[in-house]
Amino acid sequence: APTKAIKEGQAEICMKTEKVFYNPVQEFNRDLSIAVLTKFIEGYKAELTAKLEKKVRNKTLSGESSTDKPPEAEITILEALSASGLRSIRYAKEVPNVTKIIANDLSAQAVESIKTNVAHNQVEHLVETSHDDACMLMYKHKHPSKRFSAIDLDPYGCPSIFLDSAVQSIQDGGLLLVTATDMAVLAGNSPETCYAKYGAVSLKTKCCHEMALRILLQCIESHANRYSRYIVPLLSISVDFYIRVFVRVYSGAIHCKKTTSKLSMVYHCVGCDHTTLTPLGGFKPNPSDKNPAQVKAFLPTAPPVGELCEHCAQRHHLGGPIWSAPIHDIDFVTSVLHHVQDNTERFGTWKRIDGVLSMVREELPVPLYYTVDKLFGRVHLETMPTLMFRSAILNAGYQVSYSHAAKNSLKTDAPAALLWDIVRTW
Ligand code: SAM
Structure with missing residues (x-):
């Protein structure tokens, strides 16, 4: 079969067979992921190093150890559904401070293509190839000593079947990057299917794209909560035919009790298209929350009284639950935006990233629109x-x-x- 060479960023991949997935439209997704990972790892590595230094200091003080040099913090990334390996190769070549990347796929042809491409790009020292079911592989990395610093899930369609294993195999404070492309389901064409897959009823409304993001965030949080873990979204975007969220996953049973105050049901008026949010749990502003002003601003309005819409006296449909807390960390988004603006030559789609992140930065933290x-x-x-x-x-x-x-x-x-x-x- 003829071999097609494709260049993207610093990677060049050979496509020997049409059967291995490659979508050029997703260059924006990969560019953005590289920028996000670069800035995330910069901060995360500093956090890990500080923790390691503290550990060594304590050991030295207690006389347990005489060395004062902490080991280098290791950063590992799993691309659980890798197809051609392009994304992993780009991460290896373009994201600094990475110790190891595992590029995994269930398809034998895809794995063969990953191996060829890894060798062709001379990144064997960083990228390990794996031929496994993504869930099985992640379950094998559940133990805290084996967890990943970042996990990228980029499946066909719905990512929910991978979430149970993903939220367990990520380090405390690690980054989960998740794509969903089943927009019809998430945007209200099939609310029952959406409930079956994501645990939330979608609605056909003017703000369905942000609803889709908030349904996915709710779904990840609910999986995380089962293991006393919770998420903090860094960036959530809806573009083209898909959505992509970047969330940090933390451990902490006490924090999981706050989840109900971060979720809301949505009353959607069939007459005037108005949406009203009703929080699942009580809202108690906490002065020590990272951004109390933001927290106050997204406080939903009161639930509708009775069945009918107060503006047009029509019926409501009930959707949700959705994530009604902030979907971006604006300081983080700003750092990614500046990174891309300072390195335009590295990102083929920098103009689009610049446009999208500039808008994200200005978004009010009020849910929906x-x-x-x-x-x-x-x-x-x-x-x-x-x-x-x-x-x-x-x-x-x-x-x-x-x-x-x-x-x-x-x-x-x-x-x-x-x-x-x-x-x-x-
Ligand atoms: N991330 C890739 C990129 O940026 O080019 C594209 C990934 S493609 C959309 C989805 C891949 O998931 C396919 O190659 C498919 O073989 C693989 N896949 C599907 N189910 C899987 C599973 N259970 N475990 C591992 N890989 C799986």
Whole structure:
């Protein structure tokens, strides 16, 4: 069979067979993952080194050891569903400070292709090939001494079958990178299937792309909670035909008790498309939380009284539970954005990363969004120019932002009644 060579970033891969998966459209996904991993590992390695130094200091003080030099912190990455090996090879060549990468696939042809490509790119010293079921491989790495610093899950469609093993085989504070491409299920075309796969009912609404992100985050958190672990999202994006989340996984049974206050059910009005969030658990602001101002800002509004929507007296559909806590860590996103802006020559898709992350950085931490055209469409009015609509909200003393997940989106902390008042004046 003819061999096709593909160059992406610093890697060159040979595709001997059409049967091994390669999608050029995912270059953005891989570029972004490299930038995220670079900045994550920089911080994580410093955290690990500080911990190791402390350990050595304590041992020296107690006379247990005479050396004062801690061992080098090791950073290991698992690409559990690797296909051609392209992503792992790029991680090996483009992400600094990595000790070892395992590129795994269940398909024998894919594994053969990974081996060829690893040799072709001369990264055998960093990339180990594995031929196993992703779940089985991760279960073999459950023991704390064997866990990975980062695990990348990039399956066809839904990632949920890999989550139980993934959340157990990641180090405390490690990074989980997860793609989901079954957008029809997540965006409300099949709410029952969404419940079966993700444990949440999806809704067909104007804000379905952010809902999809929040359903996936909820699903990862629920898997983590089973093992007294919990997640902290660093970045959550919806682009093209898929979503991708980057979350840190921590251990801590006490923190798991806060999960219900990070989840909400969603009442979706069939008449005016309005969504109202109802938290699953009580909300107790904690001054020691990382960002109390943000925490306060996403506090959902009160649940709807009775069955009917207060704005148009129509019925509600009930969806969720969704993750209603912040979906990005803005300081982290800023560091990734600056890294890409300072290294544009390294990222083929830097312009797009720049665009998406700049929008993410400006997003209000309010869950979900409106779209201005749908708002006016519902009452059969011509759409008010977006800028005019936004200024009306700002003039009333509330905040507005876009969401990176939809064109013409509008995030705001203003009550829905105010938006309908503005619509009425048009
Ligand atoms: N990450 C790759 C990239 O960036 O080019 C693409 C991965 S592709 C979407 C999904 C891969 O998962 C396929 O190569 C398939 O053989 C593999 N796969 C499917 N089920 C698997 C399983 N249970 N364990 C390991 N690999 C699996």
